[in-house]
Amino acid sequence: MFAQDSYIQQFTDMMSEGFIFIDHQGNIQVYNRKAKEIFGIIYNEGIGHEAGKLESGDIVIIADNCLGKDDGDLKAEDLAVLGFDDNGLEEGDSVILAGVYQEKKYPPIYKYKKTFEGRDDLRLTERYNGLDIDARIEGYNGEIHIRVNQEDFPIEFVNAIGHIVIIDGKTGRIKFYQSRGYTARGESIGDILKGKTYRAKGKGAEELNVIGKNIFEIHMGGPTINEFYDAATGKNLCYQDKFREINGRSTLCTLLPVDRKGKRIGAALKVEDISELRKVIRERDEALKSVDEMEQRLRAHEREEHLFPEIVGDSQELLYAKKLAYKASKTNSTVLLLGESGTGKTLFARAIHEGERFRERPFIHVNCASIPENLLESELFGYERGAFTGAKHEGKMGLFEAANGGTIFLDEIGELTPYLQGKLLQVLQNKTFIAVGGTKMITVDVRIIAATNKNLEHEMLQGRFREDLYYRINVFPIMIPPLRQRKQDIYPLVYALLPEICRRIGSEEKTISGEALQVLAAYNWPGNIRELENVLERAANLAEGNTILSTHLNILRNENKAAGMLNRIRPIKEVLEETEKSAIENALRLSGGQKQTAMEALGIGKTQFYEKLKKYKLSSSEKRN
Numbered sequence: 001m002f003a004q005d006s007y008i009q010q011f012t013d014m015m016s017e018g019f020i021f022i023d024h025q026g027n028i029q030v031y032n033r034k035a036k037e038i039f040g041i042i043y044n045e046g047i048g049h050e051a052g053k054l055e056s057g058d059i060v061i062i063a064d065n066c067l068g069k070d071d072g073d074l075k076a077e078d079l080a081v082l083g084f085d086d087n088g089l090e091e092g093d094s095v096i097l098a099g100v101y102q103e104k105k106y107p108p109i110y111k112y113k114k115t116f117e118g119r120d121d122l123r124l125t126e127r128y129n130g131l132d133i134d135a136r137i138e139g140y141n142g143e144i145h146i147r148v149n150q151e152d153f154p155i156e157f158v159n160a161i162g163h164i165v166i167i168d169g170k171t172g173r174i175k176f177y178q179s180r181g182y183t184a185r186g187e188s189i190g191d192i193l194k195g196k197t198y199r200a201k202g203k204g205a206e207e208l209n210v211i212g213k214n215i216f217e218i219h220m221g222g223p224t225i226n227e228f229y230d231a232a233t234g235k236n237l238c239y240q241d242k243f244r245e246i247n248g249r250s251t252l253c254t255l256l257p258v259d260r261k262g263k264r265i266g267a268a269l270k271v272e273d274i275s276e277l278r279k280v281i282r283e284r285d286e287a288l289k290s291v292d293e294m295e296q297r298l299r300a301h302e303r304e305e306h307l308f309p310e311i312v313g314d315s316q317e318l319l320y321a322k323k324l325a326y327k328a329s330k331t332n333s334t335v336l337l338l339g340e341s342g343t344g345k346t347l348f349a350r351a352i353h354e355g356e357r358f359r360e361r362p363f364i365h366v367n368c369a370s371i372p373e374n375l376l377e378s379e380l381f382g383y384e385r386g387a388f389t390g391a392k393h394e395g396k397m398g399l400f401e402a403a404n405g406g407t408i409f410l411d412e413i414g415e416l417t418p419y420l421q422g423k424l425l426q427v428l429q430n431k432t433f434i435a436v437g438g439t440k441m442i443t444v445d446v447r448i449i450a451a452t453n454k455n456l457e458h459e460m461l462q463g464r465f466r467e468d469l470y471y472r473i474n475v476f477p478i479m480i481p482p483l484r485q486r487k488q489d490i491y492p493l494v495y496a497l498l499p500e501i502c503r504r505i506g507s508e509e510k511t512i513s514g515e516a517l518q519v520l521a522a523y524n525w526p527g528n529i530r531e532l533e534n535v536l537e538r539a540a541n542l543a544e545g546n547t548i549l550s551t552h553l554n555i556l557r558n559e560n561k562a563a564g565m566l567n568r569i570r571p572i573k574e575v576l577e578e579t580e581k582s583a584i585e586n587a588l589r590l591s592g593g594q595k596q597t598a599m600e601a602l603g604i605g606k607t608q609f610y611e612k613l614k615k616y617k618l619s620s621s622e623k624r625n
Contacts, residue, residue: 018251018271022215022232024264031210038273039219039247040181041208046153048202049176054192056102057169059128062189063135063144064162065094070183070248071162072190081193083108090115096124096135100169131167146177153177158250162189177201183247184208184218219247224269231257232267243274250274308351311344312496313489317481321348324478329355334428336473337451339480342530345451346411348480352449353407361406364399369412377420383436398435400427404444413473414454414465421466428472448473483525483532490521493532498548501537510540512548519550581616584609588618 008030012019018035022028036042054060060082064071068091076089082099083106089095092115099108111124123136134147144163146153155163155178166176176198182188185208187198199208210218219225224244231237237255244253252272258265307322328335329352337345346365353363371379382398400408410416416424427433428448432441450473459465483490494512502509516539525531539552583602591597599609 018269018273020215020228020269020271021258021266022228022269023266024232024234026215026229026232028210028213028215028218029266030268035271036207036210038249038251038271039184040179041184041210041218042181046177046179046201047151047174049174049200051198051200052175053195053197054101054166054176055169058101058175059098059131059167059169060101060193061096061098061133061135061146061148061165061167062163063096063122063137063146064189065122065137065139065144065157066160067091067093067095069160070157070188071160072188072192074162074188074190074193078190078193079108084110086110086112088112088114094122094137096122096137098124098126098128098131098133098135100129103169130172148174155179157248158245159248161248164189164192166192180249181247183220184210222246224251224253227255228267228269231255232264234264246271311347311351312492313486314492315481315486315488317486318489321478321480324476325352326355328352328476328478329358331476332447334447334473334475335449336475336477337449337480338456338477339451339453340482340528341453342528343480343482344529345453345480346409348478349407349409349411349449349451353409353447358407358447362403363406364403364408365411366399366408367411369415373417376416377423378436380420381423381433381435382438382442384438395435398433400433400444400446401442403446405446407447407449410448410450412452413450414452414456414459418464418466421469425466425469425472428469483528487521490532491517493529494520494536497533497536498540501533501540505537505540507540508546510543510546510548512539513550516548516550516553519553519555523555577616580612581618584612584616584618 009032012030012032013034015032015034018038019030019032020028020035021030031041033042062079062082064074067074067076067089075091076084076086079089079097079099081102082097083104084097084099089112093112095110095112097108097110097112099110100106106129109124109126109128111122113122121137121139123134125134127133132147132149135145137144142157144155144157144161146163146165148165148167151174153163153165155161162178164176164178165174167173168175176192178187178189179201185199186196192198200206215225215229222245224246227237236257238257240254242253242255244251246253250273252274254270255267256270257267307319307326311318311322311325313319325348335349335352337348339345349365350363353359353361366380368376378396378398380398380400382396382401385392385395410424423433427444427446431445432443434441456465456470456474460467460470483493494517498512499509520532520535527534535553535555536548538554539548542552543549584598587598587601588595591601595609599606602609604612
């Protein structure tokens with residue numbers, strides 16, 4: 001109809017939008033240059049390649065974000081030509097695979113993700129048959145990248161796409177790479193794996209002539225193309241500026257039926273590509289996100305300097321623990337504080353509780369090691385009237401119920417008996433428990449912070465701590481470093497603790513000498529901050545003036561005493577040999593020198609007995625004395 005009218009083609013090629021006209025039989029009469037660019041009919045990007053087909057020995061890399069959709073109806077069994085044999089891959093799954101065409105001696109490498117796992121991201125980075133391959137599916141960005149030896153072949157998608165790159169098995173050169181417009185060119189993964197030839201790309205490559213072809217040959221159907229055909233064949237259907245997806249491209253479409261003398265002769269489709277607009281918007285969003293993240297990091301850095309001021313210290317080790325504690329304060333997850341005695345676990349627990357979410361709610365501190373075992377259950381869970389001898393007539397509310405809506409801090413949780421561990425597990429799982437002597441289920445909304453100085457993994461392996469409870473409380477673990485690992489915090493700790501200690505003991509405020517500070521910094525602090533506080537309190541009491549000197553520090557005498565005792569320790573081998581010699585002498589003396597009786601009493605064999613007599617040079621006369 002218009003195929004031979006060069007003026008119409010020239011005029012439509014000047015348009016900034018894509019323009020397609022089909023006649024009443026669905027055959028393409030006008031397909032302007034912009035439409036060819038939008039749908040990849042013209043594609044001169046990239047390094048280019050010649051026309052050809054897949055041959056035995058070629059290396060094929062595939063990245064498909066939805067198997068069976070927009071990939072030429074690809075099925076898992078179609079990948080057998082690449083050596084793939086995995087019954088787990090199904091329609092709708094995303095897959096990345098590299099294999100050798102029709103060469104079974106080279107097994108493929110691959111990764112896939114099931115539909116129910118989402119199609120967000122998948123990546124395969126390997127060296128395969130001498131090639132460095134990095135293929136990734138980026139669901140959020142709507143892009144697939146196949147990189148071969150630093151050469152990148154990207155392709156964008158809206159919902160689904162199948163990307164493929166082929167390397168010549170003989171020369172190692174790029175033989176084919178997928179690009180937009182592959183549907184129109186008949187170059188989907190399914191087509192190529194089944195032996196269909198592909199067209200050349202790059203400058204000078206011959207354009208695909210679409211004029212005279214049926215619209216379904218080029219666009220393979222879809223809602224918009226079906227509407228286009230229906231309008232051309234007589235259906236009264238038209239719209240303006242509607243968002244539509246055609247061949248995986250996001251477009252803004254206007255559909256107009258065309259009549260002549262009251263008779264339908266075809267339809268026109270004007271197409272604007274909004275994929276580039278979406279890309280610009282995405283880049284803008286990413287830039288704004290980057291700025292926002294930078295601002296958040298700056299604000300976080302400012303917060304770090306003032307984070308939990310009651311927890312004194314600015315070492316990197318402590319700062320990391322404080323960061324975790326700050327994050328924990330924003331959630332209601334179970335927190336497990338780990339660390340040696342005296343490191344400040346109680347201080348951390350209260351700081352976490354007093355975050356924005358729980359500050360005005362109850363905080364109940366329970367030291368599981370300080371409450372007798374037979375009373376701990378009733379203290380934690382309460383009891384009903386008459387539950388046991390000596391129980392209050394009206395019963396008693398437990399600490400869990402008292403903490404309802406807030407936080408319960410279970411210090412030294414490693415001391416709980418197996419029975420109480422089981423009851424605590426029920427609270428963690430169901431937020432319910434039964435009071436001692438009761439029958440009614442009590443429900444609480446309480447956040448649990450647990451603490452221990454024990455190695456719970458070791459306790460679990462030894463059977464002293466329930467495995468299921470361990471995994472329940474180990475949701476948000478925070479390791480609090482010992483003082484010997486953050487000695488730079490000793491100075492600020494001293495200056496923070498000393499004024500408080502002086503007020504507590506009723507003393508005037510004291511200072512500390514530089515030499516004393518050096519002594520404190522050189523000590524290893526097995527008792528951590530608690531020991532530091534005790535040493536400072538003793539020194540403050542001993543110091544008659546206003547300055548604490550190194551001579552007032554008890555740790556010097558303790559260390560000297562320990563060093564002296566260490567010098568007097570004898571090797572364990574020497575002690576054992578002396579004990580063994582003495583035991584043989586006593587056995588011989590008590591048996592009247594009867595060797596048989598002595599060795600039987602000692603429980604050793606004849607050979608061993610005589611070897612020891614020789615070793616310790618024990619004579620017959622010595623044994624009879």
